[in-house]
Amino acid sequence: MPQNLAQISLAVFALIILLFLQGFGVLGPVIDGSRLAANFAIRPAAAVLEKTRDFTVAFFSVHSLVSQNEILTNKVHSLSAELAEAEQAREENRILREALGFQGETKLNLTPAQVISYDYLNFDQKAILNRGRDDGLAVGDNVVISPGILVGIITDVSGKTSEMELITSSNMAVNGRTTDGNATGIVRGEHGLGLLLDQVSQTESLKKGDKIVTSGLGGKFINNFFVGTVVEIRSGSSELFQTASIIPAADFRNLEIVFVVKR
Amino acid sequence: MKRFLYLFFFLLILFWLEAAFRKVFATSYFVPQFVILFITVFAVSRDMKETLYWCFIAGFLGELFSGLYFGTFIFMCIIAAAITHFVTRKAAYQDISFSTVMVIVALQVLLLPFFAWLFNLAVGGLGLTVHPPLAEFFSWKLVWRMVMNMFLFFPINKSFRIFFDE
Numbered sequence: 168m169p170q171n172l173a174q175i176s177l178a179v180f181a182l183i184i185l186l187f188l189q190g191f192g193v194l195g196p197v198i199d200g201s202r203l204a205a206n207f208a209i210r211p212a213a214a215v216l217e218k219t220r221d222f223t224v225a226f227f228s229v230h231s232l233v234s235q236n237e238i239l240t241n242k243v244h245s246l247s248a249e250l251a252e253a254e255q256a257r258e259e260n261r262i263l264r265e266a267l268g269f270q271g272e273t274k275l276n277l278t279p280a281q282v283i284s285y286d287y288l289n290f291d292q293k294a295i296l297n298r299g300r301d302d303g304l305a306v307g308d309n310v311v312i313s314p315g316i317l318v319g320i321i322t323d324v325s326g327k328t329s330e331m332e333l334i335t336s337s338n339m340a341v342n343g344r345t346t347d348g349n350a351t352g353i354v355r356g357e358h359g360l361g362l363l364l365d366q367v368s369q370t371e372s373l374k375k376g377d378k379i380v381t382s383g384l385g386g387k388f389i390n391n392f393f394v395g396t397v398v399e400i401r402s403g404s405s406e407l408f409q410t411a412s413i414i415p416a417a418d419f420r421n422l423e424i425v426f427v428v429k430r
Numbered sequence: 431m432k433r434f435l436y437l438f439f440f441l442l443i444l445f446w447l448e449a450a451f452r453k454v455f456a457t458s459y460f461v462p463q464f465v466i467l468f469i470t471v472f473a474v475s476r477d478m479k480e481t482l483y484w485c486f487i488a489g490f491l492g493e494l495f496s497g498l499y500f501g502t503f504i505f506m507c508i509i510a511a512a513i514t515h516f517v518t519r520k521a522a523y524q525d526i527s528f529s530t531v532m533v534i535v536a537l538q539v540l541l542l543p544f545f546a547w548l549f550n551l552a553v554g555g556l557g558l559t560v561h562p563p564l565a566e567f568f569s570w571k572l573v574w575r576m577v578m579n580m581f582l583f584f585p586i587n588k589s590f591r592i593f594f595d596e
Binding site: 186190 | 478490495498504515563566
């Protein structure tokens with residue numbers, strides 16, 4: 168046993184050396200190349216598994232598909248009407264902006280990226296993207312899916328790959344507000360389970376169905392990215408702040424293509 | 431050299447399977463930890479020194495998609511090997527029975543997240559990363575991981591014995 172302990176200590180020491188090598192970026196190109204090669208190699212197996220998963224899900228949900236279809240058809244009709252109104256409002260907005268000499272909307276510098284893998288250990292809420300420093304990505308870049316739905320932020324960048332932390336991670340805190348501007352707070356991840364809007368003052372108006380967008384405060388996240396919809400107000404009126412559960416705007420488990428917003 | 435290549439190929443197949451499952455069933459606890467199971471079946475019959483070499487090889491593959499700071503998965507492999515060695519050399523017979531496997535897998539599933547957190551705490555202390563909270567590493571869904579790992583241990587162990595127990 169003492170011999171085993173000595174060997175384990177030696178292995179931990181070797182690991183510390185590897186940590187330093189990684190810290191100096193020596194292992195970066197090796198990890199990058201291996202990630203891309205592994206991603207390429209697993210494609211056939213992943214395709215087969217995806218088909219199996221989709222078939223199984225469809226098989227077990229065939230009963231609910233009919234009622235869902237009816238609900239979705241109604242939803243399409245109502246959204247089509249909303250879209251027509253929104254287009255009209257956009258046109259009015261453009262005309263008014265021109266008349267008042269407002270600055271035009273800033274065009275985002277987007278880089279498309281593919282999600283190679285999610286956190287292998289399943290402890291954290293991270294994903295690996297197939298774009299890196301060579302594509303102009305940097306730590307702190309926001310990650311969205313079309314059209315402007317916030318999904319995460321770049322936390323680590325190698326030459327050809329990068330790591331994105333999802334906003335559902337409990338490490339994350341995003342300054343958010345309701346679209347009508349009546350309430351502001353901090354959106355936090357709940358261990359990957361969902362989102363929580365916290366620190367909303369009792370004097371502010373927050374209700375079920377409110378849409379939450381990034382406020383841009385602090386500069387970490389660009390403003391007006393859609394985060395999610397309030398589904399439940401959790402706190403009572405006696406508490407100092409209001410808290411609400413948010414349904415994220417995207418399904419974070421099935422991200423394939425995302426867009427990195429380069430600063 | 432030939433033996434090393436065959437072993438490496440065996441490990442690659444397990445990694446390939448785990449990576450594909452992780453990609454399709456992201457964040458699911460039903461996906462077995464094939465790479466950790468490789469280290470476990472290896473540690474049952476091989477000495478610590480050789481197992482530790484393989485911890486670095488298998489660990490490096492795990493690091494590719496680990497998401498946590500570099501070294502966490504290698505460290506977990508080392509701990510997995512140490513747990514297996516302790517159970518099979520000190521606490522039970524080296525011959526693998528169902529109860530021994532249950533103990534090894536249960537210990538691994540419960541202790542590895544803790545050691546992963548500890549590793550990130552140490553790395554966070556050096557200012558290299560922000561260590562995630564302990565609660566993030568534990569979930570009742572780990573029970574599913576335990577069941578799947580136990581279920582998959584025997585076929586992997588059997589294949590390993592057939593091909594590599596010279």
